[in-house]
Amino acid sequence: MNMLVACAEKFTINGAFRLENHNNSPNCMINGILKRYKEYLPITGDTPIFTIGEGDTPLVESANISDSIGCASLHFKLEGCNPTGSFKDRGMVVAVAKALERGVKSIACASTGNTSASAAAYGAYCGLKTTLIVPKGNVARGKLAQAVAYGAHIAMVDGSFDKALEIARELCLKHPIELVNSVNPNRIEGQKTAAFEIVEDLGDAPDHLFIPVGNAGNIVAYWKGFVESRRREDCNKLPILNGYQAEGAAPIVTGKPVDFPETVASAIRIGNPASWAKAVSARDESGGIIGSVTDDEILAAYRLLASKEGVFCEPASAASVAGLLKQAKSGIDFSGKKIVCVLTGNGLKDPDIANEIEPTSIGEYAAELESVEEALSLA
Numbered sequence: 001m002n003m004l005v006a007c008a009e010k011f012t013i014n015g016a017f018r019l020e021n022h023n024n025s026p027n028c029m030i031n032g033i034l035k036r037y038k039e040y041l042p043i044t045g046d047t048p049i050f051t052i053g054e055g056d057t058p059l060v061e062s063a064n065i066s067d068s069i070g071c072a073s074l075h076f077k078l079e080g081c082n083p084t085g086s087f088k089d090r091g092m093v094v095a096v097a098k099a100l101e102r103g104v105k106s107i108a109c110a111s112t113g114n115t116s117a118s119a120a121a122y123g124a125y126c127g128l129k130t131t132l133i134v135p136k137g138n139v140a141r142g143k144l145a146q147a148v149a150y151g152a153h154i155a156m157v158d159g160s161f162d163k164a165l166e167i168a169r170e171l172c173l174k175h176p177i178e179l180v181n182s183v184n185p186n187r188i189e190g191q192k193t194a195a196f197e198i199v200e201d202l203g204d205a206p207d208h209l210f211i212p213v214g215n216a217g218n219i220v221a222y223w224k225g226f227v228e229s230r231r232r233e234d235c236n237k238l239p240i241l242n243g244y245q246a247e248g249a250a251p252i253v254t255g256k257p258v259d260f261p262e263t264v265a266s267a268i269r270i271g272n273p274a275s276w277a278k279a280v281s282a283r284d285e286s287g288g289i290i291g292s293v294t295d296d297e298i299l300a301a302y303r304l305l306a307s308k309e310g311v312f313c314e315p316a317s318a319a320s321v322a323g324l325l326k327q328a329k330s331g332i333d334f335s336g337k338k339i340v341c342v343l344t345g346n347g348l349k350d351p352d353i354a355n356e357i358e359p360t361s362i363g364e365y366a367a368e369l370e371s372v373e374e375a376l377s378l379a
Helices: 065-069 088-101 114-126 141-149 161-174 185-191 193-202 217-231 276-286 295-309 315-329 369-375
Strands: 008-013 016-021 059-061 073-078 106-110 129-135 153-157 208-212 240-246 289-293 338-343
Touching: 059 193, 065 073, 065 295, 065 315, 073 193, 088 106, 088 114, 088 185, 106 114, 106 161, 114 129, 114 141, 129 141, 129 161, 141 153, 153 161, 185 193, 185 217, 193 217, 193 338, 208 217, 208 315, 217 240, 217 276, 240 276, 240 315, 276 289, 289 295, 289 315, 295 315, 315 338
Parallel strands: 073 338, 106 129, 129 153, 208 240, 208 338, 240 289
Antiparallel strands: 008 016, 059 073
């Protein structure tokens, strides 16, 4: 579990902004991915090395859900343990570091929430002006609160995420602003490090990886990471990729863009993924699938993860587990297989959904031991 401690100082080299790790500082509890995976990332002698605690997220073994799957092992990659609560931090630190290397002073992105929170956090840490373009009414409250707290400039537009991304791209072409969405290749470079960590923790690649698919950059990044690990002989095999979109926002599944995507899973409410073609290539190269799950299936997996595994993730994250459960129920045999489900974001990102869960037991009682014992059937 990472300790969210930024261990860096700012100084000037040849007039350029630079941050450097205090590797010997007793307060530096995590190296961050720029240092840990430096030789596998597009790092040069001029790239600033810094961290606010991204990477090194837990790979937790299933305690209960695995029994219903019948597999050799099931693990959850808890990307919600990154500093802003989602996997986006892995790619953002690389994108921002490369932007600083070129002397960029301003960054921007379109977002359904997680990218905006991540960009705003790294922008704040590095002293960059951060502009966020978000679809009005389609960003979870917890994510928008993060962006506000980090001091970002927020533009809410009437339209979908896809329209927001179109505007963000045009903005960055017209002005000296760095686009930090996943169309930025440095984002993919950072996000591939999660695959490196899985290989290190398991001692090999899993047989199957289940992962949510929204803008589709993450499934591309994981495949890139596994392929590079195999090339270095860090693992003996490559996993089969199983990507899952929400049924109401499943353009890759249907083969055509969705003009008005609808799903409770706001992080994957995207109708025209920027990394569509690359995601299809990753799927095909792995011999896997990209399928869809209903909102009911997503919410059932969301509740199951919390109540049976003690893992509180945002609804979009649960799409990976929903996909696995759907396959198992269809009769697919996972016996002897090692499976990893990627849980991309923390449940606190979308607190309104959690508020809809019916409590197991809740009530008001007199402030007396006997009253509470009676309520809990302990008397």
